[in-house]
Amino acid sequence: MNFEAKTRGWPKIEIRNLHKSFGPKKVLDGVDLDVAAGESVVVIGGSGTGKSVMLKCILGLLQPDRGSIKVDGEEVVGMNGSERRRVMRKFGMLFQGAALFDSLPVWMNVAFGLIEGRHMPRDEAKAIALGKLAAVGLGAEVAELYPVELSGGMQKRVALARAIATEPEIIFFDEPTTGLDPIMSDVINELIIKCVQDLGATALSISHDMASVRRIAHRVAMIYNGRIIWTGAVDAIDHSGNPYVDQFIHGRAEGPIQMAAAYP
Amino acid sequence: METVLQPIGRAFVSGLETTGRLSIFAIMAVTYCVRPPYYPRLILRQMIEIGFYSLPVVGLTAIFTGMVLALQSFTGFARFSAESAIPNVVVISITRELGPVLAGLMVAGRIGAAMAAEIGTMRVTEQIDALTTLSTNPMNYLVAPRLIAGLAMLPLLVLVADIIGVFGGYLVSIYKLGFNPEAYLRNTMDFVEPLDVISGLVKAAAFGFIIALMGCYHGYNSKVGAQGVGQATTNAVVSASILILVFNYGITELFFAR
Ligand SMILES: Nc1ncnc2c1ncn2[C@@H]1O[C@H](COP(=O)(O)OP(=O)(O)OP(=O)(O)O)[C@@H](O)[C@H]1O
Ligand SMILES: [Mg+2]
Numbered sequence: 001m002n003f004e005a006k007t008r009g010w011p012k013i014e015i016r017n018l019h020k021s022f023g024p025k026k027v028l029d030g031v032d033l034d035v036a037a038g039e040s041v042v043v044i045g046g047s048g049t050g051k052s053v054m055l056k057c058i059l060g061l062l063q064p065d066r067g068s069i070k071v072d073g074e075e076v077v078g079m080n081g082s083e084r085r086r087v088m089r090k091f092g093m094l095f096q097g098a099a100l101f102d103s104l105p106v107w108m109n110v111a112f113g114l115i116e117g118r119h120m121p122r123d124e125a126k127a128i129a130l131g132k133l134a135a136v137g138l139g140a141e142v143a144e145l146y147p148v149e150l151s152g153g154m155q156k157r158v159a160l161a162r163a164i165a166t167e168p169e170i171i172f173f174d175e176p177t178t179g180l181d182p183i184m185s186d187v188i189n190e191l192i193i194k195c196v197q198d199l200g201a202t203a204l205s206i207s208h209d210m211a212s213v214r215r216i217a218h219r220v221a222m223i224y225n226g227r228i229i230w231t232g233a234v235d236a237i238d239h240s241g242n243p244y245v246d247q248f249i250h251g252r253a254e255g256p257i258q259m260a261a262a263y264p
Numbered sequence: 265m266e267t268v269l270q271p272i273g274r275a276f277v278s279g280l281e282t283t284g285r286l287s288i289f290a291i292m293a294v295t296y297c298v299r300p301p302y303y304p305r306l307i308l309r310q311m312i313e314i315g316f317y318s319l320p321v322v323g324l325t326a327i328f329t330g331m332v333l334a335l336q337s338f339t340g341f342a343r344f345s346a347e348s349a350i351p352n353v354v355v356i357s358i359t360r361e362l363g364p365v366l367a368g369l370m371v372a373g374r375i376g377a378a379m380a381a382e383i384g385t386m387r388v389t390e391q392i393d394a395l396t397t398l399s400t401n402p403m404n405y406l407v408a409p410r411l412i413a414g415l416a417m418l419p420l421l422v423l424v425a426d427i428i429g430v431f432g433g434y435l436v437s438i439y440k441l442g443f444n445p446e447a448y449l450r451n452t453m454d455f456v457e458p459l460d461v462i463s464g465l466v467k468a469a470a471f472g473f474i475i476a477l478m479g480c481y482h483g484y485n486s487k488v489g490a491q492g493v494g495q496a497t498t499n500a501v502v503s504a505s506i507l508i509l510v511f512n513y514g515i516t517e518l519f520f521a522r
Contacts, residue, residue, distance in 0.1 A: 061393045085399055093397040099390035103382075116301075117399035162398075 011070075012037040012170060012202045013058065018067035020053055027053050029226030031067070040196045040203040042213045042234075044248060045223035046257060051206045052096055054223070055172050058204075059091060060084055071170070089117065092168035096175050096206075098159040100147035106133070106158050107143035113166040132161040137187055153180045160188065164195055171195060173205040177212045189215040210249055213237075222248065224257065289481050293411055296403040303409055310413035314375050314472075315420055321374060322367045326425035329362050330354060330432025338441050350443070351451040354433030359460045360520075363425040364418075365512050368471035371418065372478075372504040379410055379479025380500035384486030384493035392484075407484070410476040418472030419465040426461065463519040470515060471508050478504035 011034045018031040027050040035041045043051050056062040058069055060076065069076050076087055092113075100109050110129035114120040120128075130140055136157040147155055156179055163171055173192060177185040189212050195201045196216075207213050213220060214234060221231040222245050230242045237249055247255030337353045383406055386392050395402045430452060437443040478500045486496040 056393070059393075059397055061396060085401075088397060088399055091397060093394070095390050095394060097390055099394040101391055101394070102385070112400070113398040116405075162394075 009037050010073075011035070012039075012072060013204065014068075014070040014073075015054075015058070016068040016070075018054070018057060018069065019065045020050070020057055020062060021065055026226055028057070028064070028067075031223070031226070031228055033221055033228050033231070035202055035204050037202055038196065038200055039218050040192070040205070040216055041219045041221060042205045042207050042217040043221045043223055043228075044207065044213060046248070047208075049223050050226060051223055052174055055093070055174060055204070055206070059088070059093060059172070089166075090169045092163040092166060092171040094156075094160050094163040094171070094173045094176055096178075098147075098152075098155040100155055100159055100162070102147055104146075105143065106138075106145050106147065106150070109147065109158060110143075110161045110165050112162065118166060129161070129165060132165050133158070135164075135191060136161045137184065153184065156180060157184070157188070160191070164191075167199055168201065170202045170204070173203065173207075175206055175208065177207065177209045185209065185212060186215075188212075192216045285485075286481060289484070290477055292403060293407045293477065293480065296401065297408045297411055299404070301404060303405060306405070306409040307412050310409050311417050313378075314371065314413050315417035318367075318371050318374055318417075318421055319424065321370050322421050322425050323428050325366050325370050326358070326363065326429040327432035327435075329366060330358060330429035330434075331436045333357055333362070333429075334433040334436040334441065338437075347441075348451070350437055350441075351433070351448050352455045354437075355430050355452045355456045356460060358429035358433070359426050359456060359464045360516075361464075361512070363429055364422050364464045364467040364471060365508065367422050367425045367468065368418065368475070368508045368512075369505055371421065371472075372475045372508060373501055375414070376475045376479040376500045376504045377497045379476065380483040380486070380497045381493055383480055383483025384496040387484060387486045388488050388493060402484075407480045410480055411473060414472035414476030415469055416472070418468040418475070422464055422468035423461075426464065459519065463515065466519075467512060467515050470511050474507045474511065475504045478507065 013033070013035040015031055015033045018028050019026075020028040031050075031054060033041075033043075033054075043054070045051055053062060057064045058071075058076070060079065064077055067077070071087055071090065074087065076084070079087060100106075101112065104112070107126055107129045108115075110132055111120075111122070111125035114125040114128060115122060126143075130143055133139070133143055138154065138157055138161070142150070142154070142158075147158065150158065156176070160173070160176060163173070171192075176188050176192060180188060192203060192205070193216055196203050203216070205216060207216075214237075217234040219231060220234050220237050221228050222242070223229070224244050230240055230245050232240055237245060240246065243256050247257050333354045334350055337350045338347055341347050341349055341353075383392075386406070392402045392406070395405055434445075434448055434452075437448055438445050482496040482500040482503070483493075486492045
């Protein structure tokens, strides 16, 4: 691959036997996943299989029912208050639905973590925010607009700028290229690669876009039925020997994975 | 028998559960009001939203209430030739009861609904989750400023409502019922006691807290989807209105029942 990890080393995130249900509905049913420092892992899997839920469990936005999540060797399940905030500072998150603050202009959205989280002076934070916006292909004229005035793809890019603004050690990208045109998708892929390569960030992403997966991943993990059923280097996905992975990456309706609509 | 008792029992238990959750939320919210970081800008914005933009609604409510009080008292009291008590009736009713309660109910409709809708939307679009990931506590950032602003602004609004309400009574008494302006004002001022006004302002502070608390609580726990936000908005207004009436009785009893 054109993109190699420099310092793939100790495990940055270790997930063991993670369970999460909503009422009677089991979403995660024993997820095991490791992400090494400086590594870029992409999780693939069908819609509604719990990929976003997994990220939210790691971030403590959802309380797992059972299992262990370690960040830099530190157990974070059940962590609260200032402890949790300290660990949170390591993370940046791009939400699937962008989740921009409606009440703030674009630049304030991007600068939010710097101003509120790091207590940086506003003009300094604004300069950084404008730089990050430029990196996602948005000019200074966008900075003063409000999120509702942007297209979906632009919102996604602002959200991406916000996720990387504080240059966090660990960045989660939930479907970073969904809703973008192919050229912009590639710009975003480049940006994610740059975050990992230049800043040494650890990235855990979710994607349905196989072109993007091939570009940004060192390693791919496939989630099915609440578990990680396959992981391997990105070069290995074409000959994984796993019928689920094969069906998914080729987007075939026939195969071992039955979509919900196929049930009676 | 079982079929009758079961739903009652279930409703009772879920009522207890809601009360418990609401109490925990209220205690947490108050804790975060006094715990840093503080957001003066956000408090100011909420104060303007609650205090300034509610003025027209509250003012109109107050002036017509004062006017109708004077008119009704006149038609009623004329039977006992007790028309001279009108200024007293107007000022007591407005400052003790109608000012705070009506202002409270109007603001509950306006502000409680807006808070629930805004916070509910933030919940369902994951903006509250985003706050957390950006090292900002949503209780500090969203709930505390609203509670503080509600607590601070409602007494001010009610003070304005008191003055406008008395003025409404004055207008009708002077221009329609033929009272002497000086005598009317003197009567009002001589009769009203500090406790009348103070009790009304204490009520107002309590109502402001209730309105903001209900708006935040229902918004914060909003179910996903536009329907969830709509439900949260309705619940915020209805529960705030009912609590206002309940607490109004309680506070009246504290102040005046001997
Ligand atoms: N807060 C919640 N309350 C109840 N159910 C939830 C909640 N969040 C997620 N779910 C359920 O968990 C399941 C997994 O959701 P999740 O958002 O993780 O899917 P996903 O794998 O990210 O799918 P997609 O690729 O479509 O984003 C879904 O069936 C969803 O209905
Ligand atoms: Mg998802």
